[in-house]
Amino acid sequence: MRFRAILDTMPVYKPGKRVTAPDGRSFKLSSNESPFPPPPSVLEAIRRAATEINRYPDASCHRLTEAIAERYGVPYDHVALGPGSVTVAQQLLEAVGEPGVEVVYAWRSFEAYPLLADMAGVTSVRVPLRDEAHDLEAMAEAITDRTRLVFVCNPNNPTGTASRTAELAAFLDRVPEHVIVALDEAYREYVRDEDVPDGLTLYRERPNVVVLRTFSKAYGLAGLRVGYLIGQREAAEAVRKVMIPFAVSHVAQAAAVAALEAEQELLARVEEIVKERTRVRDALLGQGWQVPPTEANFVWLRLGDRTTEFAEHCARYGVAVRPFPGEGARVSIGDAEENDAFLTAAAEFPR
Ligand SMILES: *Cc1c(COP(=O)(O)O)cnc(C)c1O
Numbered sequence: 001m002r003f004r005a006i007l008d009t010m011p012v013y014k015p016g017k018r019v020t021a022p023d024g025r026s027f028k029l030s031s032n033e034s035p036f037p038p039p040p041s042v043l044e045a046i047r048r049a050a051t052e053i054n055r056y057p058d059a060s061c062h063r064l065t066e067a068i069a070e071r072y073g074v075p076y077d078h079v080a081l082g083p084g085s086v087t088v089a090q091q092l093l094e095a096v097g098e099p100g101v102e103v104v105y106a107w108r109s110f111e112a113y114p115l116l117a118d119m120a121g122v123t124s125v126r127v128p129l130r131d132e133a134h135d136l137e138a139m140a141e142a143i144t145d146r147t148r149l150v151f152v153c154n155p156n157n158p159t160g161t162a163s164r165t166a167e168l169a170a171f172l173d174r175v176p177e178h179v180i181v182a183l184d185e186a187y188r189e190y191v192r193d194e195d196v197p198d199g200l201t202l203y204r205e206r207p208n209v210v211v212l213r214t215f216s217k218a219y220g221l222a223g224l225r226v227g228y229l230i231g232q233r234e235a236a237e238a239v240r241k242v243m244i245p246f247a248v249s250h251v252a253q254a255a256a257v258a259a260l261e262a263e264q265e266l267l268a269r270v271e272e273i274v275k276e277r278t279r280v281r282d283a284l285l286g287q288g289w290q291v292p293p294t295e296a297n298f299v300w301l302r303l304g305d306r307t308t309e310f311a312e313h314c315a316r317y318g319v320a321v322r323p324f325p326g327e328g329a330r331v332s333i334g335d336a337e338e339n340d341a342f343l344t345a346a347a348e349f350p351r
Contacts, residue, residue, distance in 0.1 A: 010118045013111065021318030027341050029332040030320040032157070032187075032298050034220035034273075036335075038255070039265050042221075045258030049251045057250035064226070064253045067260050072200055074230055080239040083247045085186060085214035085227025086112045088239060089151070092182060092210070092229065093120035095238040096148040104142045105151040106134045108158065108327060110184060113151055122148075132292040132300065133161035136171035143179060150175065153184040154199070155191065158322065158330035160294025162196040172206055180235060183211050187296035189218035189270050190277070196295060203230060210235050217297065218270045219259040224252040273297050277333045283343050288351070301346075302328040310349060317345035 016030025038046070061081045069076045082088035089112065093103065097120035105113045107126035117124040125147070127139045134152060143150065152171075155162040163171075175181055183199035199211035210231030216222040226248055229239050259266060281299055284291045291299050303310050304326065311323035314331075319342045322330040331342055 004121075006118045006121070011111070011114060013115055016320060016322055019315035019318060019320045021316060023318070025318035025341065027319045027334060027338040029298075029334050029338060029342055030322040030330075031222070032217060032296070032330075032332045033222045034217065034269065035338060036220055036269050038220055038259075039262045041262050041265075042255055042258045045254045046224075046251055049254035053250055055250070057246050057248060057253060059245050061248055061253055064248075064256050067257050068228055068230075071260055071263075072230060074200070074203075075233070077233045078230055078236050080229045080231075080236040080243070081248050082227055082229075082239070082243055083225040083249075083252070084216060085184070085212045085229075086116070087225070087247065088212055088227045088229050089113070089182065089184065090116045090119065091239045091242045092149065092180070092212075092235075093117060093122060094242040096180065097122040100146055101148050102144060102146040103149045103151070104139055104147055106139065106153065106156065108324065109134075109151070109153045110157045110186075129156070129159065129161075131161075132156075132159040132302070134163050136163060136167050140171050140174040143175060147179050149180045149182060151182050151184055153186075154196070155187050155295040157186065157296065158298065158324065158328070159292055159300045160296045160298055161292050162191060162193060162295040164193070164195045165197045168197060168202065172202065172209065175208065177208055179208060180231075181206075181209050182229075183209060185211055186214045186217055188213060189267065190274060190297050191295045192274060193293075193295055200230060203232075207232050215256045215259055219256070219263075219266055220269075221252070221255055221259060224249070224255050226252045226256045272335075273333050276336060276339055280333055280339050280343065284346060287343075287347050289346065298330050298332045300328055300330055304328070313349050314342065314345045317341055317348075319345050 020026045065079045068079050101122045102125050104125045127142050185199045203209045214227040307323045308325050314321050
């Protein structure tokens with residue numbers, strides 16, 4: 001059998017896994033999920049949709065597209081859906097990718113980018129973070145005439161840092177008009193710093209900016225897989241074109257529509273997470289840790305060569321964190337009990 005050579009060097013995506021303490025306690029803080037189960041109205045929509053799954057889903061995702069367009073006040077044909085925004089990012093890469101094409105992104109950033117770039121057969125150009133944040137000046141310099149796409153993960157996964165209005169504007173001024181800038185805003189709902197611009201504002205001002213959003217985090221539907229892009233018609237159309245037919249399931253579409261209707265309830269939960277985020281970061285700082293300011297639902301600890309040891313230590317307390325060996329650990333903000341378990345583990349880590 002013969003496979004593409006790139007498969008030999010492709011990183012393998014490691015999903016966050018559960019760990020259990022000797023006393024049976026288990027807290028999953030490794031995948032930035034919502035700790036809350038879906039609200040009753042969303043569960044009811046899922047139940048109803050489940051009775052119809054002998055039929056194929058609506059391939060055009062009409063109701064959901066309409067609901068998103070209405071919610072954000074954008075034209076219907078500026079919205080493109082996919083089974084999770086990871087897949088929407090993949091669709092975007094498929095739409096621009098051919099041999100020789102370059103995609104620029106910060107590193108470390110979202111671990112899916114290198115994987116998706118490899119799969120699309122494009123060349124990754126990684127620009128190191130500066131002080132745990134995007135180095136947008138260096139990213140602008142990394143753009144060549146082969147660049148077709150730049151990912152800006154805002155806030156950045158896994159460091160939680162966010163790029164601000166002035167630096168983003170200066171960066172966008174330097175990006176050629178034919179290069180797409182994809183603002184990955186998976187954590188937008190958790191942003192509280194008013195100087196971090198809403199990507200939709202930038203999309204309205206700049207035709208080459210597209211925004212990626214997801215129902216997986218704040219909207220609590222990680223298990224159902226729904227994400228979307230908002231961008232100019234040309235970009236949305238290209239992304240729609242390369243979507244595998246029927247990729248967003250009927251149940252997922254129905255649940256996402258219901259989640260938008262239950263938005264107030266869901267955003268109130270986001271507020272709780274944001275409060276917990278402040279509590280967790282303050283407690284960590286009090287314990288003597290260095291924690292970059294975070295606008296997302298996780299914190300980042302740069303542990304260097306002690307990262308694996310830290311993850312194993314937390315696992316003994318039943319707390320699963322996300323280690324990036326040699327670099328650091330990302331820890332999701334959960335409910336108060338989960339966060340307390342993590343804070344106890346962090347306090348007792350021998351330093
Ligand atoms: C979680 C996450 C996503 C969303 O992934 P889905 O495929 O929608 O579940 C996208 N981008 C980043 C940076 C993320 O962390």
